[in-house]
Amino acid sequence: MPHFTIPNPFKKRKPLRIAEPQTQITKHDWFPGLNALRFIAAALVIIMHVHNNQGIAGLPQLPAFPVLFKGLYAVSFFFVLSGFLITFLLLKENNKTGTISIRNFYLRRVFRIWPLYFIVIAAGAFFYWQLVPQLGLKYDDNYSHALAITLYSFFLANVMNSIYHVGGILHVTWSVAVEEQFYLFWAPLSKRFIKKLPVLIAVVSLFSLAVNIVNTLNVFHYPDEVKQVISTLQFHYMGIGAGFAWLVFHHKKQLLALKVFSNRMLQAGLTILIIGFFLFYQKTVLGEVLIPLPLGLLFGWLIVNVSVNEKRIFTLEHPVLHYLGKVSYGIYMYHMFVVYAVSFLFAKVTVLQSVPVVYFMSFYGLVFLVATGLASLSYYIIELPVLGLNKVFTKKPDSKLVLKAA
Numbered sequence: 037m038p039h040f041t042i043p044n045p046f047k048k049r050k051p052l053r054i055a056e057p058q059t060q061i062t063k064h065d066w067f068p069g070l071n072a073l074r075f076i077a078a079a080l081v082i083i084m085h086v087h088n089n090q091g092i093a094g095l096p097q098l099p100a101f102p103v104l105f106k107g108l109y110a111v112s113f114f115f116v117l118s119g120f121l122i123t124f125l126l127l128k129e130n131n132k133t134g135t136i137s138i139r140n141f142y143l144r145r146v147f148r149i150w151p152l153y154f155i156v157i158a159a160g161a162f163f164y165w166q167l168v169p170q171l172g173l174k175y176d177d178n179y180s181h182a183l184a185i186t187l188y189s190f191f192l193a194n195v196m197n198s199i200y201h202v203g204g205i206l207h208v209t210w211s212v213a214v215e216e217q218f219y220l221f222w223a224p225l226s227k228r229f230i231k232k233l234p235v236l237i238a239v240v241s242l243f244s245l246a247v248n249i250v251n252t253l254n255v256f257h258y259p260d261e262v263k264q265v266i267s268t269l270q271f272h273y274m275g276i277g278a279g280f281a282w283l284v285f286h287h288k289k290q291l292l293a294l295k296v297f298s299n300r301m302l303q304a305g306l307t308i309l310i311i312g313f314f315l316f317y318q319k320t321v322l323g324e325v326l327i328p329l330p331l332g333l334l335f336g337w338l339i340v341n342v343s344v345n346e347k348r349i350f351t352l353e354h355p356v357l358h359y360l361g362k363v364s365y366g367i368y369m370y371h372m373f374v375v376y377a378v379s380f381l382f383a384k385v386t387v388l389q390s391v392p393v394v395y396f397m398s399f400y401g402l403v404f405l406v407a408t409g410l411a412s413l414s415y416y417i418i419e420l421p422v423l424g425l426n427k428v429f430t431k432k433p434d435s436k437l438v439l440k441a442a
Contacts (some may be wrong), residue, residue, distance in 0.1 A: 067343035071361025072352035078364045080110035093379045106314045116335040119277025127285045136227040140430040152369045157188045160205035176201045191216040198264035204372040241275030276332035303349045366411025374407045
């Protein structure tokens with residue numbers, strides 16, 4: 037005969053509690069001030085590229101102020117911000133549904149990143165491989181076009197750009213490729229180790245940091261091309277951003293109770309430290325070994341302080357900055373087209389160079405104005421319609437309470 041066990045309704049059981057994050061989750065997560073930070077970082081990249089291209093084109097340049105060469109550190113900030121936002125969304129999804137849909141995650145990245153990336157790749161290839169030769173301009177085309185298309189198509193732009201001189205229009209794609217490489221392994225690993233996410237974050241960040249330090253010190257004497265490729269793999273910055281996302285999601289109150297967030301004088305000091313770094317720091321080998329960890333932590337602090345801390349000493353939530361940040365991906369991706377065009381204009385119309393103040397203000401101003409215009413058109417004509425496909429192709433998982441035994 038089958039044996040049945042009748043549960044005892046009077047037996048004491050462990051109470052159940054809902055595992056809720058400390059950060060309130062809304063339908064559309066909103067972090068005030070982050071769009072402004074996006075634009076400021078993009079602006080630093082553009083300023084560097086304008087300055088460098090003026091020199092290449094033989095046009096007058098501003099004196100070599102250190103701030104003109106901080107574009108790479110602005111990209112590092114992008115990496116921290118990307119790690120923060122992506123990880124926060126993964127934590128939110130896991131809390132809401134009890135799992136993470138890898139398929140939906142990748143589709144969201146495809147709809148957000150791929151359109152502009154491949155538009156720039158196609159336009160850049162046409163410009164350098166077709167238009168430049170017809171115009172009789174000089175271009176160091178010493179690589180296989182088939183190899184280039186293959187590497188760019190598989191988001192290995194950082195590899196292609198590190199080995200060959202591909203030109204500024206194509207060169208800007210390297211950071212997007214690195215982010216895509218990070219997303220490729222980060223979502224599955226986050227899903228697999230969601231309960232031990234801090235350990236995963238520490239392992240990825242420290243390993244990446246160690247590899248970059250060894251590479252900077254040239255311990256193994258790799259060829260320059262290999263060293264350049266390794267230097268682009270800044271996963272430690274994304275890991276630091278992920279760490280701050282985990283802290284905000286699970287331990288927001290304790291995090292914001294720290295003096296660096298609650299003390300206004302310390303907030304002011306850290307803000308001045310970040311500004312001072314961009315204004316005055318000059319690159320050295322020792323500096324590149326020592327600064328990545330503290331710089332990443334400073335960037336993470338800035339992101340949390342601006343977007344989450346109600347006791348912040350300043351706000352960046354302004355309509356203009358918010359809009360510029362919203363279209364900053366397009367500004368970043370298209371700006372080298374504009375830099376080339378404006379350089380050509382100012383080289384031909386030499387009268388524009390006669391008054392230095394007017395020259396520099398009009399040069400930089402025109403680059404930003406046209407790049408913003410292109411990015412705005414792209415955002416409303418291409419990016420938003422493509423993003424709308426999210427609802428068509430991504431499956432919406434059922435929301436459920438995540439219950440844990442106390």
